[in-house]
Amino acid sequence: MKIIDSTTLVAEVKAISEGLQYCLENHYSNIIIETDSLKMVNIIDGVWKIPWSVSIEVGSIHRIRDLISVRVQHFLREGNTLADFFANLIFNFAGTYEFKSNQDVPSxxxxxxxMDKGNTPYIRTKQINSSTQ
Structure with missing residues (x-):
């Protein structure tokens, strides 16, 4: 399947690549990568053709997977709440955040x-405004 390049795809593969590099440098193993992008899972697992715009990063991911145990799995976007929180936190920030404990994370x-530790389900809701005439 031919994949159309997108900024989201590039950002996600770079985040995965850099995260795995961090794990390798800090001697973490048995890594599980969870993503709400089935496209990303299929690209990394070699099911789909690698777009040229992410080929270097995907190659880096494959090299790291040869050195440590890494599993990539898909989950529904409702499971992405914490990742969305962190992405929004740094969106307009030019520096670096590093959290070494839960206390370092904003409330x-x-x-x-x-909520995640307590297995509390997250339900995404959307408010619909109805206008009355």
């Missing part, structure tokens, strides 16, 4: 972590 992020 909203800690709430998401605690």
């Amino acid at each position: 909203e992020g800690r709430k998401i972590i605690m």
Whole structure:
């Protein structure tokens, strides 16, 4: 299947590549990557052709997978709440964030972590405004 390049695809593959590089440098193993992008799972697992715009990063991911145990799995976007929180946190920030403990994470992020630990389901809702005439 031919994949159309997108900024989202490039950003996600770079994040995965850099995250795995961090794991390798800090001697983490048995890594599980969870993504809400089935496209990304299929590209990394070699099911789909690698778009040229991400070929270097995907190659880096494959090299790291040869050195440590890495599993890539798909999950529904409702499971992406914490990742969305962190992405929004750094969106307009030019520096670097590093959290070494839960206490370092802003309170909203800690709430998401605690909900996840408690297996509290997250239900995405959308409010519809109805106009009356």
